[in-house]
Amino acid sequence: MLCDNCKERDAIINLTQVEHDSKVTLHLCEQCAQQKGVETGGAILKTPLGNFLGAVVKGGGTAGALVPASGDGMRCPACGSTLRDFRDSGRLGCDQCYVSFDTHLRDLLRRLHGSSQHVGERYDLPGMGGEAGAGSDADPRSSLLELKAQLRRAVEGENFELAAELRDRIRVLE
Amino acid sequence: MDLSLLPDGGMRWLDASGPKSTIVLSTRIRLARNVRGVPFSQRAKDADRTAVLERVIEAAAASDHLSAAVTFRLDQMERAERQLLHERHLVSKELAGLERESRPRAGAALLVQDQVGVMVNEEDHLRLHGMWSGFDLEDAYAEVEAVDAELGRLVPFAFHHEFGYLTSCPTNAGTGLRASVLIHLPGLVLTKEINKVLQGLSQVGLTFRGLYGENSEVVGNFFQLSNQTTLGKTEDELIDHLGKIVRQVVEYEEQARDVLLRTAPEEVEDKTWRAYGLLKHARLLSFEETMNLLSGVRLGVGLKLLPGPGVYALNKLLIYTQPAHLAAMDGRSTGDRELPTVRAAFVRRLLEAESS
Numbered sequence: 419m420l421c422d423n424c425k426e427r428d429a430i431i432n433l434t435q436v437e438h439d440s441k442v443t444l445h446l447c448e449q450c451a452q453q454k455g456v457e458t459g460g461a462i463l464k465t466p467l468g469n470f471l472g473a474v475v476k477g478g479g480t481a482g483a484l485v486p487a488s489g490d491g492m493r494c495p496a497c498g499s500t501l502r503d504f505r506d507s508g509r510l511g512c513d514q515c516y517v518s519f520d521t522h523l524r525d526l527l528r529r530l531h532g533s534s535q536h537v538g539e540r541y542d543l544p545g546m547g548g549e550a551g552a553g554s555d556a557d558p559r560s561s562l563l564e565l566k567a568q569l570r571r572a573v574e575g576e577n578f579e580l581a582a583e584l585r586d587r588i589r590v591l592e
Numbered sequence: 593m594d595l596s597l598l599p600d601g602g603m604r605w606l607d608a609s610g611p612k613s614t615i616v617l618s619t620r621i622r623l624a625r626n627v628r629g630v631p632f633s634q635r636a637k638d639a640d641r642t643a644v645l646e647r648v649i650e651a652a653a654a655s656d657h658l659s660a661a662v663t664f665r666l667d668q669m670e671r672a673e674r675q676l677l678h679e680r681h682l683v684s685k686e687l688a689g690l691e692r693e694s695r696p697r698a699g700a701a702l703l704v705q706d707q708v709g710v711m712v713n714e715e716d717h718l719r720l721h722g723m724w725s726g727f728d729l730e731d732a733y734a735e736v737e738a739v740d741a742e743l744g745r746l747v748p749f750a751f752h753h754e755f756g757y758l759t760s761c762p763t764n765a766g767t768g769l770r771a772s773v774l775i776h777l778p779g780l781v782l783t784k785e786i787n788k789v790l791q792g793l794s795q796v797g798l799t800f801r802g803l804y805g806e807n808s809e810v811v812g813n814f815f816q817l818s819n820q821t822t823l824g825k826t827e828d829e830l831i832d833h834l835g836k837i838v839r840q841v842v843e844y845e846e847q848a849r850d851v852l853l854r855t856a857p858e859e860v861e862d863k864t865w866r867a868y869g870l871l872k873h874a875r876l877l878s879f880e881e882t883m884n885l886l887s888g889v890r891l892g893v894g895l896k897l898l899p900g901p902g903v904y905a906l907n908k909l910l911i912y913t914q915p916a917h918l919a920a921m922d923g924r925s926t927g928d929r930e931l932p933t934v935r936a937a938f939v940r941r942l943l944e945a946e947s948s
Binding site for chain 2: 419428430432481497499507508509510511512513516517523524526527530531532533534535536537538539541543544587
């Protein structure tokens with residue numbers, strides 16, 4: 419059916435109005451409906467995608483903006499990129515950046531994913547028996563005892579978000 | 593470039609053989625991986641990137657899943673050819689260097705065998721991916737995971753005891769997994785329920801994009817639904833969750849189609865036949881109009897209001913009416929002003945062949 423107004427485009431909207439006690443139904447295309455002030459589904463969809471996602475980060479340059487500027491001067495010794503570079507581009511320089519900026523990134527990962535603890539598939543480096551990778555070389559913070567001590571301190575300090583995170587990490591290790 | 597090296601042009605997923613394939617066109621899985629100790633693609637030097645590519649090619653040759661892979665060096669290809677691969681959903685815009693005034697990075701490549709492939713030197717050194725027909729998260733993931741396991745034994749991946757697989761952008765860290773389905777939701781758009789559904793997605797940790805992934809527009813009522821987070825959940829949890837929500841969205845779509853049939857049967861029938869008629873007889877078709885008309889026909893076929901064409905033919909039209917495909921078929925450039933004529937002629941030919 420063609421639009422009652424322009425008689426050119428397909429009518430996609432049936433607009434029913436009550437005028438002087440009688441009901442009038444107009445079949446309108448999207449453009450003409452919009453001119454009459456009717457909000458169409460199509461029009462809403464044509465606004466920039468993901469607008470409603472608002473604060474939710476969609477990668478590609480925006481994740482960095484969530485990191486506070488206070489650490490701007492920090493530099494990754496492995497690749498030479500700074501936290502400022504990450505804030506600008508949203509991309510890290512190398513795998514060691516995750517170790518160099520770990521405090522900032524742990525916080526960011528929690529905000530992005532609700533957790534910073536990977537619980538998916540583990541990975542063994544080829545040619546080595548044990549698990550390895552950037553920063554995994556006998557990291558003392560990953561030891562169970564140290565984690566339990568951190569958990570105790572977190573509970574004492576009423577930092578329950580951190581405590582929950584630590585509890586999850588302990589569970590994984592146990 | 594010789595795409596004939598690829599059986600089905602690397603697009604077996606088009607054949608509509610998978611579950612729910614009138615509503616769900618395809619299922620895609622990708623895993624982001626980086627080579628340990630090498631700067632991420634954006635920071636890497638050309639020599640680093642070329643070295644990464646050499647290692648991946650070597651590992652692929654020694655693997656089971658990619659030993660017969662065809663390698664496309666995007667950094668050595670013409671723009672039209674790169675666009676062709678992008679239109680087939682085999683490479684991203686970034687890898688193909690199609691963003692404004694950009695060129696592919698040195699070492700930018702695609703390895704592909706059957707339904708799985710690896711993009712090399714994209715945002716991450718390796719982006720393993722697989723695309724399946726219909727709604728089939730489990731099979732797609734199993735296959736891509738197998739490729740990951742093989743390559744991970746041959747190339748050392750960057751992995752952290754706490755953060756998992758390390759990626760250039762922290763939004764992908766952890767599992768590095770993005771599972772997505774390409775879904776056709778005209779019923780929800782026509783009943784104006786779509787925004788409610790899309791807003792609901794963000795509340796359950798999912799996100800949506802257009803036909804070509806990140807930052808692409810929604811055309812022809814096709815939406816790509818995928819997981820938003822990649823860390824703190826296992827791969828199976830992420831996939832199960834997406835699967836559960838997609839099943840629900842499919843149900844909503846089916847309900848919306850029922851509502852349309854009940855409340856406005858003539859209008860729906862008219863809309864689908866009108867779309868079919870235009871596609872069959874139009875002499876000039878823009879890509880966007882084609883997508884929208886195909887959406888109407890697809891709806892009609894799904895509701896059995898139209899006798900044909902088959903879903904496979906509709907899927908083929910989605911791919912082959914894109915600019916680089918039309919241009920390549922007809923020996924023109926992608927900017928050719930006569931493409932709308934060529935497109936309309938192609939659509940007519942294909943639909944006539946289908947109905948005869």
